[in-house]
Amino acid sequence: MSYTFDSREILQTIEMIDQQHLDVRTVTMGVSLLDCAGESMERCCEKVYDKICRKAENLVETGCAIEREFGIPIVNKRVSVSPISLVAAACEAEDYVPLALTLDRAAKTVGVNFIGGFSALCHKGFTESDRKLIVSLPQALTETELVCGSVNVGSTKAGINMDAVALMGRIIRETADIDPMGCAKLVVFCNAVEDNPFMAGAFHGVGEPECVINVGVSGPGVVAHALKACKGEPFDVVAETIKRTAFKITRMGQLVAREASRRLDVPFGVVDLSLAPTPAVGDSVAEILEIMGLETCGIHGTTAALALLNDAVKKGGVMASSHVGGLSGAFIPVSEDAGMIAAAEKGVLSMDKLEAMTCVCSVGLDMIAVPGDTSAATLSAVIADEAAIGMVNNKTTAVRLIPAVGKQVGERIDFGGLLGSAPVMPLHGGSSEEFVARGGRIPAPLHALKN
Amino acid sequence: MKAIVSVFAHDAKGITAYVTGLLAAQDVNILDISQTLMQEYFAMIMLVDLAECPLPFDELARWLREKGEERSLAVHIQRQDIFEAMHRI
Numbered sequence: 001m002s003y004t005f006d007s008r009e010i011l012q013t014i015e016m017i018d019q020q021h022l023d024v025r026t027v028t029m030g031v032s033l034l035d036c037a038g039e040s041m042e043r044c045c046e047k048v049y050d051k052i053c054r055k056a057e058n059l060v061e062t063g064c065a066i067e068r069e070f071g072i073p074i075v076n077k078r079v080s081v082s083p084i085s086l087v088a089a090a091c092e093a094e095d096y097v098p099l100a101l102t103l104d105r106a107a108k109t110v111g112v113n114f115i116g117g118f119s120a121l122c123h124k125g126f127t128e129s130d131r132k133l134i135v136s137l138p139q140a141l142t143e144t145e146l147v148c149g150s151v152n153v154g155s156t157k158a159g160i161n162m163d164a165v166a167l168m169g170r171i172i173r174e175t176a177d178i179d180p181m182g183c184a185k186l187v188v189f190c191n192a193v194e195d196n197p198f199m200a201g202a203f204h205g206v207g208e209p210e211c212v213i214n215v216g217v218s219g220p221g222v223v224a225h226a227l228k229a230c231k232g233e234p235f236d237v238v239a240e241t242i243k244r245t246a247f248k249i250t251r252m253g254q255l256v257a258r259e260a261s262r263r264l265d266v267p268f269g270v271v272d273l274s275l276a277p278t279p280a281v282g283d284s285v286a287e288i289l290e291i292m293g294l295e296t297c298g299i300h301g302t303t304a305a306l307a308l309l310n311d312a313v314k315k316g317g318v319m320a321s322s323h324v325g326g327l328s329g330a331f332i333p334v335s336e337d338a339g340m341i342a343a344a345e346k347g348v349l350s351m352d353k354l355e356a357m358t359c360v361c362s363v364g365l366d367m368i369a370v371p372g373d374t375s376a377a378t379l380s381a382v383i384a385d386e387a388a389i390g391m392v393n394n395k396t397t398a399v400r401l402i403p404a405v406g407k408q409v410g411e412r413i414d415f416g417g418l419l420g421s422a423p424v425m426p427l428h429g430g431s432s433e434e435f436v437a438r439g440g441r442i443p444a445p446l447h448a449l450k451n
Numbered sequence: 452m453k454a455i456v457s458v459f460a461h462d463a464k465g466i467t468a469y470v471t472g473l474l475a476a477q478d479v480n481i482l483d484i485s486q487t488l489m490q491e492y493f494a495m496i497m498l499v500d501l502a503e504c505p506l507p508f509d510e511l512a513r514w515l516r517e518k519g520e521e522r523s524l525a526v527h528i529q530r531q532d533i534f535e536a537m538h539r540i
Contacts, residue, residue, distance in 0.1 A: 005482075005483040005498045006534075006538070007485035007487060007494075009534055009537075009538040010455055010457065010496050011489055011494060011496065013533060013534055013537055014527075015489075068508075068512065069509075069512075069530050070529055070532060070533050071527060071530075071533060248537040248538070251536045251537045252533060252536065252537055254536065255532055255536040319540075
């Protein structure tokens with residue numbers, strides 16, 4: 001195919017990368033560890049370490065080479081693995097922390113900056129292994145640097161496992177009491193997806209092949225820049241502009257994914273076309289919503305704006321890639337978005353509004369700092385609310401809350417790096433103890449019966 | 452392999468001659484050139500063919516960048532795939 005040279009397009013692309021923060025947010029290699037299962041925890045750890053190191057040996061180097069040759073920043077190289085509660089199910093050991101330490105060691109050896117999959121899927125109920133994994137989470141997440149964990153507590157088909165919801169509130173509480181940073185690496189899901197390349201919720205699902213390359217792109221800055229030229233235009237034009245921009249962003253991800261797959265000789269999985277912000281100035285989803293005409297993200301109109309954005313991103317991106325998957329929508333992680341942080345600090349963006357926003361975008365209540373003394377029951381109740389939204393609306397929702405131990409509303413907690421910093425946000429007072437203590441299962445909704 | 456060479460500078464004096472000279476020295480064939488003013492910068496974009504260039508890509512990229520820095524120019528080279536992927540259906 002001959003390429004028709006257009007210098008304006010080239011300059012536009014260069015500007016997107018240099019000034020508008022266009023980048024490939026992550027190239028994530030998914031690795032199945034199901035064949036590492038066995039009775040001996042020690043042997044399992046050995047096999048896990050060896051397999052990850054073998055499969056992901058060239059991941060970082062390949063990512064860097066692609067970066068240099070194509071001129072596309074690839075910000076993160078990561079690994080996701082099979083949910084460890086499945087990998088460890090045959091082990092006779094009670095304690096799963098050795099596996100977390102192994103994952104951490106393997107991640108450091110191959111040079112990635114996060115490894116996801118210290119996870120359990122218990123949307124219908126717990127296995128013994130699920131329980132062991134979950135109770136090891138506080139120690140696992142605070143004693144390792146790079147390990148991310150997740151627990152799926154509900155799905156549209158299964159309903160919500162309220163025992164798991166109650167337990168996870170306590171686990172988050174326990175983790176925060178050791179080190180709140182641990183909570184930044186723990187996601188509680190409803191309708192978790194099997195091929196999400198973003199952390200902390202990434203794991204290599206059971207339906208996935210031996211090894212796969214998934215790519216997450218990002219470009220809130222690019223979308224924001226494109227929308228600045230649409231001042232006063234009707235929403236049709238806004239939607240169309242976002243679509244076209246999302247197309248270009250996703251195409252870049254597709255190119256990188258195909259190239260990484262080819263060089264590593266690993267099948268291409270999906271491009272996750274989510275708009276993922278960073279704390280850097282000009283890389284904010286909140287800013288996009290404000291450019292659409294809202295004085296501050298979080299006021300009335302925010303949910304509608306986000307609904308349009310989320311949908312337009314998908315429509316533009318889906319044409320650009322042969323396989324779109326993961327979460328694919330707009331992310332609203334409070335501590336990772338300069339605009340969100342500012343809106344929360346002003347008291348304009350509230351938990352209730354964020355909850356409404358999770359109905360129309362692709363994540364849930366993500367990277368939100370809450371008062372340090374928040375009870376486990378309240379944490380569980382927040383999880384239950386998010387799970388209900390996900391279950392009823394047939395979408396993924398998640399909760400990543402960080403009790404800012406020792407701090408109250410009006411103060412900030414600092415995570416550093418890509419995880420940013422977060423203002424502590426208020427939660428409603430009053431007790432949900434009795435509600436959470438009931439346990440059992442919230443049944444699946446009627447529309448789950450699709451056959 | 453086709454690539455895009457982009458050059459950014461504060462002023463245009465002698466740049467075209469200098470950069471095309473660099474490329475000729477490495478047997479890089481220029482297929483198309485475009486020059487424009489981008490805000491206060493002078494920008495030159497070239498479509499080049501690396502088929503006859505003896506240097507590996509990384510080495511060529513580094514050499515061009517260093518040679519560019521000698522004359523206060525930002526010189527980048529990257530494969531043209533990204534532009535084609537992003538701007539063509």
